Amino acid sequence: MKLTTHLVSAPLHTPFITALRTATSADSLLVELTDGELSGWGEAPQVWKVTGESLAGAQACVEGPIAAALDGLEPDDFTEALRRIQAAVQGNFGAKAAVDVALHDLVARRRGQTLHGFLGSTVSSVSTDVTLSVGDPESLAASAVDRVADGFGVLKVKVGTGDASADFHRVRRVREAIGPEPRLRLDANQGWSRRDAVNAIRALEDAGCDIELVEQPVVAADLEGMAWITDRVSTPILADESVYGVRDLVAVIRHGAADLVNVKLAKCGGLATARTLLELAREHGLGAIVGSMMESHVGIGAAAALVAAYPTTAVNDLDAAWWLRESPVVGGVRYAGSVIHLPTAAGLGVTGLTL
Template identity: 60%
Template sequence: MPIIDIRCHRVSAPLHTPFVTALRRTSTVDSLIVEVIDDECHHGWGEAPQVWRVTGESMASAEECVRHPLTDVIKNQDPDDLNRLLDQLARAVEANHGAKAAVDEALHDLAAQRAGRSLPRFLGGTTHRVHTDVTLSAGTPDELAEAASQRVKEGFDTLKVKVGTDAATDVERVKAVRQAAGKEAKLRLDANQGWTPREAVRTITKLEDQIIELVEQPVQAWDLEGLKWVSDRVDTPILADEAVYGVRDLVELIQRRAADLVNVKLAKCGGIAQARTMLALAEQCGVGTTIGSMMEGPIGVGAAASLAAAQGTTLACDLDAAWWLTKSPITGGMHYKGANIVLPDTPGLGVGNLTLSDPA
């Protein structure tokens, strides 16, 4: 029962609210959806998000990678020989982590369908619910306060505040969010590399009386020394995101003791297989974990949430990306219920069909 076809679909789906960070502003989720089909008409699904300012990949580059080097190693192969396929996938091409993640997710989805198990159960879990934070886009203090109040009313208890656009006024913005959200809400800050190390220490120190759960990627991704400098000088836990793509980056982070926590994302590391290794390594070395996503739709988020359901993390996950969509680009699959992602207890990811596709 070999893999007989690999198809690519470009999807652009609108957001109900612009997503604004220190790195970029977007009003759409733009992704390459990969469909892997076996000769019994099982369809496995995966997603490669287009995030120029983080991964540097586009839908066009991901498609080219999938259509040639990645297709070459999986077409006509046995999808039940999953470990061998994933190993070949990892070695087929350098970088191109989003493209690899999409194929990795599709292969996992296909294998789970063939086994008749949901993806969380296929990965060794039993639950189909995953708790997530929700992001507050960068904005004025009044805009952030209004958004925080609304999100709490909708059932979210962990708010991720985008800062880093202006260190001089970030303190005012965070205080406005804390006042609007109340004392019970957990606040996370994400600077998306927007501060210098000195700005980070000054800003975080001024905010430690606001009870901040963590600060994510305060400095430039390449500056591990700066990240460690910040971590050593503040009491608030520091979470590495853009600084850590895969296993090698995580090893260096651990060796330098540069951060307390790591955000593992499938589109950064290359898929579920690599992410599982990273989560296990972090646990063994005392580094806290969360599983996050880029601006992805329900396929990519569903795959990440399935891993979180199976393997667990030390923090609530960072998987609200598909919540921002005005309409799901698929039938079936995951959905949100308040601050929880609900995964279907049906084979694989439970995706029925792609509804907003532009077949490439």
């Protein structure tokens, strides 16, 4: 098997603004794993503010220790290859995820199966929410109305901008603008204090804003704080940055820190670990969604295939590639409003690069 890396920068049709950053493009390392005439694809997005990983670091990791670990193996050595990918280096979860997904894609192609079929699913589509960029109350409300018109029934509002009272007014204005039916979920990106989180969530509950869940209200390491919040509000709490791998999820479970977990391939290291996390959450009564970084149709295709085979308890957060002006690859998943249609071609259905 041969590993090749491709640096891509895909422009967004609209700037994506959060409390952490403003993005105008999705910058990723695409990994191509080739065996004969067949290639499998994977993706490592650049996520400085979350995982701390860069494209240069991911490229060095893939072309260096991971490539060396896979040297001499064949696609049929699937389980051993997955083990070696994870053992090749510490951290570098995006790089590991890219090669893990590329290997899954390649093996599925060799068997003439779609990736979701290889994972055990006959589902042909999955649903996603859509994130609203950070803005003032009126611009947020206008964006929310537009996204509902685009066919999205679940909207995610970024909060945690440093002023919990302002966050409350923004969210309440969005609910007023869209009416009672679309679901609203919030993502604080670790931006609240414990008390601000409880005060803001209770205020939204008292105002009848009907919030589906609140994602990562406090800093990732503060599991005691997140448990303190979970115990004091009725709205479900979703752990995101607090959970990378299995040990992290075990700690969340032991602390009673959250009601749900957000599983992301670039955060946990690929499909193999993601499947374990989803199974572990289910066994311990936690809800789950599958999320994404700012990724292209490659990363989103892998995440959507995972969701098809491992149904989650809430609508997933897979809108990242919807923001792209055009896909950097030929083939793969496609969006129709909130619905992501999975490919009928083998593997991820990706046949090459467009950018």
